Amino acid sequence: xxxxxxxxxxxxxxxxxxxxxxxxxxxxxxxxxxxxxxxxxxxxxxxxxxxxxxxxxxxxxxxxxxxxxxxxxxxxxxxxxxxxxxxxxxxxxxxxxxxxxxxxxxxxxxxxxxxxxxxxxxxxxxxxxxxxxxxxxxxxxxxxxxxxxxxxxxxxxxxxxxxxxxxxxxxxxxxxxxxxxxxxxxxxxxxxxxxxxxxxxxxxxxxxxxxxxxxxxxxxxxxxxxxxxxxxxxxxxxxxxxxxxxxxxxxxxxxxxxxxxxxxxxxxxxxxxxxxxxxxxxxxxxxxxxxxxxxxxxxxxxxxxxxxxxxxxxxxxxxxxxxxxxxxxxxxxxxxxxxxxxxxxxxxxxxxxxxxxxxxxxxxxxxxxxxxxxxxxxxxxxxxxxxxxxxxxxxxxxxxx
Amino acid sequence: xxxxxxxxxxxxxxxxxxxxxxxxxxxxxxxxxxxxxxxxxxxxxxxxxxxxxxxxxxxxxxxxxxxxxxxxxxxxxxxxxxxxxxxxxxxxxxxxxxxxxxxxxxxxxxxxxxxxxxxxxxxxxxxxxxxxxxxxxxxxxxxxxxxxxxxxxxxxxxxxxxxxxxxxxxxxxxxxxxxxxxxxxxxxxxxxxxxxxxxxxxxxxxxxxxxxxxxxxxxxxxxxxxxxxxxxxxxxxxxxxxxxxxxxxxxxxxxxxxxxxxxxxxxxxxxxxxxxxxxxxxxxxxxxxxxxxxxxxxxxxxxxxxxxxxxxxxxxxxxxxxxxxxxxxxxxxxxxxxxxxxxxxxxxxxxxxxxxxxxxxxxxxxxxxxxxxxxxxxxxxxxxxxxxxxxxxxxxxxxxx
Numbered sequence: 177x178x179x180x181x182x183x184x185x186x187x188x189x190x191x192x193x194x195x196x197x198x199x200x201x202x203x204x205x206x207x208x209x210x211x212x213x214x215x216x217x218x219x220x221x222x223x224x225x226x227x228x229x230x231x232x233x234x235x236x237x238x239x240x241x242x243x244x245x246x247x248x249x250x251x252x253x254x255x256x257x258x259x260x261x262x263x264x265x266x267x268x269x270x271x272x273x274x275x276x277x278x279x280x281x282x283x284x285x286x287x288x289x290x291x292x293x294x295x296x297x298x299x300x301x302x303x304x305x306x307x308x309x310x311x312x313x314x315x316x317x318x319x320x321x322x323x324x325x326x327x328x329x330x331x332x333x334x335x336x337x338x339x340x341x342x343x344x345x346x347x348x349x350x351x352x353x354x355x356x357x358x359x360x361x362x363x364x365x366x367x368x369x370x371x372x373x374x375x376x377x378x379x380x381x382x383x384x385x386x387x388x389x390x391x392x393x394x395x396x397x398x399x400x401x402x403x404x405x406x407x408x409x410x411x412x413x414x415x416x417x418x419x420x421x422x423x424x425x426x427x428x429x430x431x432x433x434x435x436x437x438x439x440x441x442x443x444x445x446x447x448x449x450x451x452x453x454x455x456x457x458x459x460x461x462x463x464x465x466x467x468x469x470x471x472x473x474x475x476x477x478x479x480x481x482x483x484x485x486x487x488x489x490x491x492x493x494x495x496x497x498x499x500x501x502x503x504x505x506x507x508x509x510x511x512x513x514x515x516x517x518x519x520x521x522x523x524x525x526x527x528x529x530x531x532x533x534x535x536x537x538x539x540x541x542x543x544x545x546x547x548x549x550x551x552x553x554x555x556x557x558x559x560x561x562x563x564x565x566x567x568x569x570x571x572x573x574x575x576x577x
Numbered sequence: 578x579x580x581x582x583x584x585x586x587x588x589x590x591x592x593x594x595x596x597x598x599x600x601x602x603x604x605x606x607x608x609x610x611x612x613x614x615x616x617x618x619x620x621x622x623x624x625x626x627x628x629x630x631x632x633x634x635x636x637x638x639x640x641x642x643x644x645x646x647x648x649x650x651x652x653x654x655x656x657x658x659x660x661x662x663x664x665x666x667x668x669x670x671x672x673x674x675x676x677x678x679x680x681x682x683x684x685x686x687x688x689x690x691x692x693x694x695x696x697x698x699x700x701x702x703x704x705x706x707x708x709x710x711x712x713x714x715x716x717x718x719x720x721x722x723x724x725x726x727x728x729x730x731x732x733x734x735x736x737x738x739x740x741x742x743x744x745x746x747x748x749x750x751x752x753x754x755x756x757x758x759x760x761x762x763x764x765x766x767x768x769x770x771x772x773x774x775x776x777x778x779x780x781x782x783x784x785x786x787x788x789x790x791x792x793x794x795x796x797x798x799x800x801x802x803x804x805x806x807x808x809x810x811x812x813x814x815x816x817x818x819x820x821x822x823x824x825x826x827x828x829x830x831x832x833x834x835x836x837x838x839x840x841x842x843x844x845x846x847x848x849x850x851x852x853x854x855x856x857x858x859x860x861x862x863x864x865x866x867x868x869x870x871x872x873x874x875x876x877x878x879x880x881x882x883x884x885x886x887x888x889x890x891x892x893x894x895x896x897x898x899x900x901x902x903x904x905x906x907x908x909x910x911x912x913x914x915x916x917x918x919x920x921x922x923x924x925x926x927x928x929x930x931x932x933x934x935x936x937x938x939x940x941x942x943x944x945x946x947x948x949x950x951x952x953x954x955x956x957x958x959x960x961x962x963x964x965x966x967x968x969x970x971x972x973x974x975x976x977x978x
Contacts, residue, residue, distance in 0.1 A: 263769035338792035368664035372746035391739035
């Protein structure tokens with residue numbers, strides 16, 4: 177009997193891989209090399225940001241009450257008491273009726289509570305005419321208004337973006353605690369496969385999955401380790417899986433496309449490891465295996481690249497975020513409206529390829545076995561298990577390749 | 578007189594940077610290291626894909642006409658003529674009334690024009706009963722149906738995605754011609770700046786822009802080269818710009834936040850290079866400089882990180898794609914509906930920060946000078962120059978940080 181007939185729903189498969197995932201641990205990296213890494217801890221500011229009250233305009237530090245009622249016809253007249261230099265302390269405090277020039281970003285002197293834009297003033301001798309009133313706090317940022325000392329600026333599990341590196345710099349976090357990049361072993365099985373650098377003979381095809389799977393996990397913040405093509409031979413597969421599991425944190429083996437080949441992967445994992453799930457209610461991707469080999473998580477992916485990709489997005493990404501600790505979605509998405517009705521089978525998650533142009537997602541039906549649909553499509557749309565299909569115009573989330 | 582009052586529209590600024598951009602040239606990289614790089618040439622398939630007609634199911638290769646009218650009650654009876662092995666040629670051709678077992682991906686024998694799924698058959702002795710008819714071409718992919726030899730599989734200017742690496746593998750492109758990564762020099766000016774690793778004193782702030790700008794260009798496929806903080810001193814700035822321009826392909830200098838500092842950058846570029854544009858009708862980001870220094874493109878960015886980021890997205894990205902040859906948008910976006918009315922000034926592109934949750938984009942008004950808006954927001958929404966604002970519910974494209 178085939179091992180094939182205990183198909184589980186996608187959420188159960190997701191739970192299985194999350195249970196298998198072992199956190200990858202953390203390592204310090206320099207801030208300049210942290211883009212795209214996953215924060216391993218909450219990051220606190222080491223000081224008030226900003227560390228002092230500052231002007232956000234080029235103008236004059238004032239007491240707001242001194243400018244009340246001022247206008248072009250009846251300006252407030254304030255005594256000019258010098259300038260604040262960029263990067264320096266403010267010097268003397270400000271008394272009632274006085275003003276001090278402050279550049280954008282300069283320290284607001286003690287006693288001042290607002291800044292008047294220079295465009296709204298006029299210098300006459302030793303006095304400054306203020307022609308527009310300012311409110312208390314106007315055009316200034318207070319000490320700690322951005323972040324307080326000890327406040328969390330970024331949370332554990334966040335994937336560090338460009339602007340995040342700026343916030344980390346402001347918080348004084350120049351060495352960033354991030355999750356280690358998990359090492360993911362990648363194997364392809366199939367007697368029909370030849371390396372991409374060879375010319376395929378009759379009956380042979382080039383190994384596409386090694387590249388698709390490796391690139392996917394690389395994009396998810398992992399280190400792909402490629403073990404090449406394993407022939408359909410139980411001994412060879414057992415040896416290759418053993419080496420991969422010993423050297424890496426998880427193993428992704430894309431099965432041959434025929435049932436015999438798929439069954440071989442299942443048999444070897446079952447004999448020398450443990451199969452937890454064999455068959456998922458997902459299309460494409462049903463003949464997926466989830467298990468363990470030498471204590472490491474193993475996912476047996478379908479042989480077709482598009483199906484393998486769907487399983488990576490729907491299931492594999494949860495194994496990876498379980499290891500990296502990334503919170504939220506790790507895949508890129510865009511919103512679009514469906515151009516056509518899409519039928520679906522209740523009880524199974526269906527993933528359809530779509531091409532998105534100007535916010536319209538056109539399903540690419542036709543032969544799903546063709547690689548060119550990977551290039552012509554923008555990504556995939558998930559149709560939930562409880563749905564019998566989506567109607568034209570439905571707004572969908574497209575998971576980008 | 579300030580150099581400030583020849584404000585140009587965004588399209589003119591974009592044209593200026595595109596005119597300044599010099600293509601970065603190309604280099605070969607191994608396919609396994611090509612993810613995210615920009616294709617420097619069209620890639621052609623070196624062979625028909627697939628190289629032979631193949632079955633896409635586990636089942637029997639047949640002549641479709643032999644199965645016409647078959648059903649459970651009246652199956653077609655075909656003579657079993659052996660099996661095709663994965664990865665091998667098909668052996669003998671198929672005659673009328675015959676069938677040959679073919680696994681998924683196996684070669685379709687000459688004479689066959691369709692495949693019957695094994696689920697729709699039954700073996701009885703030397704015969705196979707076919708219980709469901711198939712049409713000509715059903716369940717098979719023809720030689721070259723995916724890509725023809727010499728056909729373009731991926732076009733120049735494409736940023737290589739995970740699935741693209743698979744298509745490149747299938748096309749035999751194991752060494753990929755990609756654009757060189759441009760080297761982008763990054764400088765920060767401002768007497769108030771201290772390196773992120775230091776504790777700021779009164780009036781001082783940490784250098785945030787070096788990180789934000791470097792991370793942005795890194796995400797765009799460039800190599801950021803950081804030249805640190807330059808004091809507000811014309812000689813020092815001239816020396817630093819000269820070194821940066823000599824060593825890199827373009828220079829991004831983020832100006833101090835005060836007008837004096839901004840004017841210094843403009844003055845040095847004007848004296849020792851050429852200023853093409855000074856002031857852009859964009860908010861935030863108006864005090865932007867576009868010019869040339871030692872024949873290299875220079876963009877003088879605003880001092881505030883959020884403003885610098887807007888200018889990078891709206892203007893700087895075009896300089897980079899001009900160098901890398903990337904076609905299409907290089908920034909990531911998502912669609913959302915505005916949660917509130919957003920006013921805008923006609924004649925100026927306004928960029929507002931928004932937080933996106935469940936497809937709803939909520940504008941973050943309030944003090945734009947705060948860094949925490951960078952973390953609380955998901956990205957920015959562009960309001961075109963010809964608009965006076967957007968109404969609640971308007972569908973907008975959010976440019977993700």
